[in-house]
Amino acid sequence: MKQHTRNTVGFLVLLGLLAVMFYVNVNSGSVHLSIVQVFHLLGNGNDGSLEGNILWKIRLPRLLGTAVMGGGLSIAGFLLQTFFKNPIAGPFVLGISSGSRLFVGFFMLVSSPFFAGLYSPYTIFAAAFVGALAAMGLVLLVSGKVRNLSMLLVIGMMIGYICDAGTNFMVTFAENNQLRNFTLWSMGSFSGITWATLGASTLIILPTSLLVLTLSKPLSAYLLGENYAKSMGVNVKRFRVILVILSSILSACVTAFAGPVSFVGIAVPHITRMLFKTSRPEVLIPATFLSGSVFCLLSDLIARTAFAPVELTISTVTSVLGAPVVIWLMIKRKREQA
Amino acid sequence: MYFETRDLTVGYHEKPLIKHINIGIPKGGILCLVGPNGSGKSTILRSITRHLTSLGGCAYIDGRDIFRMSSMELARHVSVVLTERVDPELLTCREVIAVGRYPYTGHFGRLSPEDEKIVEESMALVHVAELCDRHFSELSDGQRQRVLLARALCQKPEVIVMDEPTSYLDIRHKIELMNILRDLTSGQGLSVVLSLHEVDLAAKLADEVVLVKDGTILCFGAPEDVLDTQTVSGLYDIHDGMFNMTLGSVELMGAMGEPSVFVVPGEGRGAMCYRVLQKKGTPFATGILQKGSVDYHAASTLAARTFEAPAFGPASEKVLFFARETLKKCACVVDSGTEFGPYNQENLELLILAEANRIPVFSLRETGLLETPSARCFSSAAALAECVSRSIV
Numbered sequence: 001m002k003q004h005t006r007n008t009v010g011f012l013v014l015l016g017l018l019a020v021m022f023y024v025n026v027n028s029g030s031v032h033l034s035i036v037q038v039f040h041l042l043g044n045g046n047d048g049s050l051e052g053n054i055l056w057k058i059r060l061p062r063l064l065g066t067a068v069m070g071g072g073l074s075i076a077g078f079l080l081q082t083f084f085k086n087p088i089a090g091p092f093v094l095g096i097s098s099g100s101r102l103f104v105g106f107f108m109l110v111s112s113p114f115f116a117g118l119y120s121p122y123t124i125f126a127a128a129f130v131g132a133l134a135a136m137g138l139v140l141l142v143s144g145k146v147r148n149l150s151m152l153l154v155i156g157m158m159i160g161y162i163c164d165a166g167t168n169f170m171v172t173f174a175e176n177n178q179l180r181n182f183t184l185w186s187m188g189s190f191s192g193i194t195w196a197t198l199g200a201s202t203l204i205i206l207p208t209s210l211l212v213l214t215l216s217k218p219l220s221a222y223l224l225g226e227n228y229a230k231s232m233g234v235n236v237k238r239f240r241v242i243l244v245i246l247s248s249i250l251s252a253c254v255t256a257f258a259g260p261v262s263f264v265g266i267a268v269p270h271i272t273r274m275l276f277k278t279s280r281p282e283v284l285i286p287a288t289f290l291s292g293s294v295f296c297l298l299s300d301l302i303a304r305t306a307f308a309p310v311e312l313t314i315s316t317v318t319s320v321l322g323a324p325v326v327i328w329l330m331i332k333r334k335r336e337q338a
Numbered sequence: 339m340y341f342e343t344r345d346l347t348v349g350y351h352e353k354p355l356i357k358h359i360n361i362g363i364p365k366g367g368i369l370c371l372v373g374p375n376g377s378g379k380s381t382i383l384r385s386i387t388r389h390l391t392s393l394g395g396c397a398y399i400d401g402r403d404i405f406r407m408s409s410m411e412l413a414r415h416v417s418v419v420l421t422e423r424v425d426p427e428l429l430t431c432r433e434v435i436a437v438g439r440y441p442y443t444g445h446f447g448r449l450s451p452e453d454e455k456i457v458e459e460s461m462a463l464v465h466v467a468e469l470c471d472r473h474f475s476e477l478s479d480g481q482r483q484r485v486l487l488a489r490a491l492c493q494k495p496e497v498i499v500m501d502e503p504t505s506y507l508d509i510r511h512k513i514e515l516m517n518i519l520r521d522l523t524s525g526q527g528l529s530v531v532l533s534l535h536e537v538d539l540a541a542k543l544a545d546e547v548v549l550v551k552d553g554t555i556l557c558f559g560a561p562e563d564v565l566d567t568q569t570v571s572g573l574y575d576i577h578d579g580m581f582n583m584t585l586g587s588v589e590l591m592g593a594m595g596e597p598s599v600f601v602v603p604g605e606g607r608g609a610m611c612y613r614v615l616q617k618k619g620t621p622f623a624t625g626i627l628q629k630g631s632v633d634y635h636a637a638s639t640l641a642a643r644t645f646e647a648p649a650f651g652p653a654s655e656k657v658l659f660f661a662r663e664t665l666k667k668c669a670c671v672v673d674s675g676t677e678f679g680p681y682n683q684e685n686l687e688l689l690i691l692a693e694a695n696r697i698p699v700f701s702l703r704e705t706g707l708l709e710t711p712s713a714r715c716f717s718s719a720a721a722l723a724e725c726v727s728r729s730i731v
Contacts, residue, residue: 217447233413
């Protein structure tokens with residue numbers, strides 16, 4: 001198949017899947033909404049009925065938030081894989097999500113009495129961003145010494161464990177009422193998304209993802225390696241800093257509003273590459289975003305409905321779907337080296 | 339000079355490794371850095387391409403200081419082919435090559451029809467047009483190297499810098515690459531600065547060579563002027579062999595000591611006999627050699643003792659006398675199988691002398707000479723060497 005046709009077909013398939021996912025997600029749950037009802041409610045706004053409240057207050061923000069955050073998280077993974085030239089890099093395995101969790105934990109559990117008035121989606125995001133940068137900094141510091149594919153993963157996991165130890169320490173000594181909120185959050189779920197957090201995450205993720213798209217040109221030069229990129233006029237030092245900051249913003253934003261979500265960052269960019277059979281960033285970036293949305297909507301659907309009325313955490317589902325992708329990647333990699 | 343360095347000092351981490359580098363090349367020339375691994379060739383190249391910060395001095399292209407250009411400007415003047423492995427998953431060759439248009443395209447990297455044309459031209463110049471839709475990761479080393487060269491050409495540079503471009507290539511691809519480079523320089527007016535560790539290739543490819551060893555520039559000049567057997571042996575610290583500049587090949591040292599075999603050479607057939615004896619570790623004498631012949635060059639490193647005649651002239655009586663005396667003491671004589679004519683009658687006489695003294699003669703002829711009826715004939719040099727080593731024990 002010609003690459004051009006493949007791209008068109010790929011995007012059409014993704015958009016189709018996204019539409020299907022939207023519809024199924026809107027509809028699944030204890031109350032059934034017909035398609036006519038859905039369009040009626042969408043057109044006329046919340047009419048105060050039970051259906052209206054369910055659609056506008058619960059399902060719609062959750063659905064849109066899941067789509068936006070799934071996309072953002074996947075782009076974060078894509079950037080980290082480019083940055084480390086490592087197919088198994090992602091915000092969760094590198095400990096970046098755990099870093100965010102630690103700082104959000106500190107913010108919610110320890111310092112909240114002092115900042116009670118500052119409690120907003122943006123301050124939680126700020127805490128998560130600082131945590132993400134700190135963890136990323138640590139990973140960079142250590143990974144400079146080892147240039148090995150699997151070592152990077154081990155380092156990321158260790159940093160993740162250290163951050164989790166810190167978080168658990170705070171949890172042990174936290175007061176009960178704060179603990180409940182934090183525990184709910186840190187299990188990871190898209191259930192807590194409100195219009196406020198949806199607004200904040202959209203305002204953060206969409207512009208950041210667009211910014212990533214404008215970096216397509218240096219990203220494609222970077223595919224040939226840093227030295228080639230430099231020889232073509234890419235300011236490599238600045239570009240690396242931009243990559244770190246953008247990927248931290250994206251993963252911190254998702255962690256702030258949905259808790260740590262595992263494996264989406266690794267699995268989705270690879271599934272997208274397989275689907276489109278290209279590495280061209282200008283195709284992959286929007287495609288990865290869409291795939292991430294579809295992937296997370298599907299995962300959230302499973303989390304909500306598989307054992308209804310009990311809801312699973314989102315990572316339970318994404319791990320089951322995503323971890324095999326990582327194992328497959330490792331095996332494929334090994335085979336190529338042999 | 340079109341490209342030149344003036345008092346360039348290079349090194350890592352502020353520590354100078356090589357100081358006062360003054361090298362250069364006219365437009366359309368090939369400048370080649372030669373030297374052992376770790377001598378500092380790459381350090382010089384990486385400083386020219388600004389992958390390393392230079393520690394002093396300047397480098398110019400067409401009178402313009404490279405170190406003062408913006409990185410985009412530099413990218414339009416100098417492009418590179420590096421040693422590092424490039425492994426872009428799922429990129430086609432055309433895409434890899436087209437990335438070379440980076441310094442010319444707009445913010446989103448979209449290729450104009452003009453850019454597309456340059457991509458096509460670059461592919462044609464290095465003969466990779468038929469590979470263009472294949473994935474880069476599927477290619478062989480030789481094909482990859484050509485695609486990377488096409489990418490470098492796409493950048494429309496005045497100078498291409500290549501770090502050890504022949505490293506992973508087999509002999510056929512080495513030749514192919516060298517021919518492409520010659521076409522590009524003499525045909526397209528491109529200048530090439532490259533490093534090689536194969537000194538024989540450098541001699542055949544480059545217009546100017548720079549010999550680099552242990553952080554110093556040994557010499558700089560045309561390969562015909564500066565490369566000789568002594569210089570090359572010194573450059574690489576060769577003790578147990580010899581690089582012969584005339585033949586352009588490496589010869590291992592032969593066994594030394596009192597010769598127990600005498601080889602009668604001619605037509606370059608002697609060289610083959612020397613090599614099989616060298617492998618058995620048998621010290622041998624050989625003569626009479628015409629100065630400058632292939633056998634003469636081979637014998638200079640392989641034989642324990644040689645007897646020489648001036649080119650196109652007869653050997654002196656003294657040389658002939660010592661040759662006869664040496665032959666008489668040998669356990670056997672090897673007849674390399676050369677034709678005999680008016681200029682090598684001495685060699686035929688040596689064989690007759692062996693026959694007369696009942697020294698066994700092993701010959702590489704299909705049918706023995708009338709003059710040496712008791713000679714044993716061999717069709718393979720290895721079998722002959724086997725027989726020689728049995729008879730000298």
